[in-house]
Amino acid sequence: MEEVLVEWAKAVHRENPVVDAHLDLAAEVYARRSFGERDVVERRYLPYFREAHLNVCVSSVFVPSKDLPERGLRVALGQIAALREDLEPVRDVICVVTNREELEDALQNGRIGILLSLEGLEPIGTDLDLLRAFSDLGVRGAGLTWSRPNAFARGCCKAGEMMEISGGLTMLGREAVAKLEELGMYVDVSHLNNDGFEDVVECAGKPFMASHSDAWSVHENYRNLRDDQIAALASRGGVIGVNACGTIAGASVYPRERAVDCLCRHVEHLVSVAGEEHVGFGFDLCNGLSASTPRLSFDEEEDDLLLNHGEMLTLSGALLGRGMSEDTLIGVIGGNFLRYFRRVLS
Numbered sequence: 001m002e003e004v005l006v007e008w009a010k011a012v013h014r015e016n017p018v019v020d021a022h023l024d025l026a027a028e029v030y031a032r033r034s035f036g037e038r039d040v041v042e043r044r045y046l047p048y049f050r051e052a053h054l055n056v057c058v059s060s061v062f063v064p065s066k067d068l069p070e071r072g073l074r075v076a077l078g079q080i081a082a083l084r085e086d087l088e089p090v091r092d093v094i095c096v097v098t099n100r101e102e103l104e105d106a107l108q109n110g111r112i113g114i115l116l117s118l119e120g121l122e123p124i125g126t127d128l129d130l131l132r133a134f135s136d137l138g139v140r141g142a143g144l145t146w147s148r149p150n151a152f153a154r155g156c157c158k159a160g161e162m163m164e165i166s167g168g169l170t171m172l173g174r175e176a177v178a179k180l181e182e183l184g185m186y187v188d189v190s191h192l193n194n195d196g197f198e199d200v201v202e203c204a205g206k207p208f209m210a211s212h213s214d215a216w217s218v219h220e221n222y223r224n225l226r227d228d229q230i231a232a233l234a235s236r237g238g239v240i241g242v243n244a245c246g247t248i249a250g251a252s253v254y255p256r257e258r259a260v261d262c263l264c265r266h267v268e269h270l271v272s273v274a275g276e277e278h279v280g281f282g283f284d285l286c287n288g289l290s291a292s293t294p295r296l297s298f299d300e301e302e303d304d305l306l307l308n309h310g311e312m313l314t315l316s317g318a319l320l321g322r323g324m325s326e327d328t329l330i331g332v333i334g335g336n337f338l339r340y341f342r343r344v345l346s
């Protein structure tokens with residue numbers, strides 16, 4: 001890529017908020033610390049976060065299926081504890097933020113803020129009251145389920161599969177949406193099946209989001225959103241984070257060195273359907289978690305189209321090179337998700 005585009009992207013990142021709305025950080029930190037590793041975030045992520053001038057990152061709390069149901073609650077709490085322990089030595093530069101005040105404080109003082117979000121409500125079993133406990137721990141968002149059925153909803157199939165899974169939210173799932181909204185937690189529809197999405201549109205009273213999903217029109221994969229779903233989410237004030245997983249984005253038809261073009265097509269399509277204020281990044285970079293946790297039952301390993309957060313600059317440069325305006329890019333790299341989080345957290 002032309003150096004002038006990378007320099008342009010760097011300047012835009014330096015001067016504007018940069019957000020990644022989905023990273024399985026807590027799960028990886030939990031796994032690595034269980035093997036005795038320390039300073040996981042500082043050594044493996046912080047240099048790249050800095051390179052991209054990242055300001056906010058959402059860490060999922062994701063319990064692998066092998067730990068369900070019995071160990072779900074324990075693993076979720078363990079992940080939150082492990083992440084906080086791991087960040088303690090570097091708390092002046094990167095920390096968990098649990099409310100609007102902490103978010104603004106981090107932004108003003110140049111600290112990277114980590115928001116916590118449950119990727120699936122399995123840790124609470126069927127006990128909705130436990131949502132308040134997670135809220136009190138600082139968890140600010142939740143998807144009802146990962147790509148699997150539970151007491152609240154049915155997930156879509158995994159990225160490497162291709163089958164429609166029917167069945168909407170359960171009664172408990174609808175109650176969970178109401179409870180999340182009451183607690184000031186956002187609802188994340190990535191991983192939800194199509195019937196479930198429809199039910200969320202019907203029962204959600206507040207803007208909901210899709211932290212890490214791409215566009216079905218660009219690549220047919222059940223992890224992705226159809227145009228009518230993109231429009232529905234945007235009309236409710238939500239934001240969609242573009243996923244950099246090769247299987248989900250449909251990158252196999254691109255030569256490796258042009259993989260970023262695949263992501264650009266998703267960004268551009270989402271912007272054209274949702275509008276420029278409703279698109280962001282939720283890269284879902286999984287290579288680190290896959291390497292730390294064997295037998296996770298992900299579909300593919302080493303499938304990330306961006307090898308680290310530093311490569312966000314390549315993506316932003318490519319978007320500028322393809323004709324995206326700087327104003328639109330400013331929203332996409334973080335402005336849109338930041339506005340959404342401010343609204344949810346206040």
Ligand SMILES: [Zn+2]
Pocket residue numbers: 119191212284
């Ligand atoms: Zn996911």
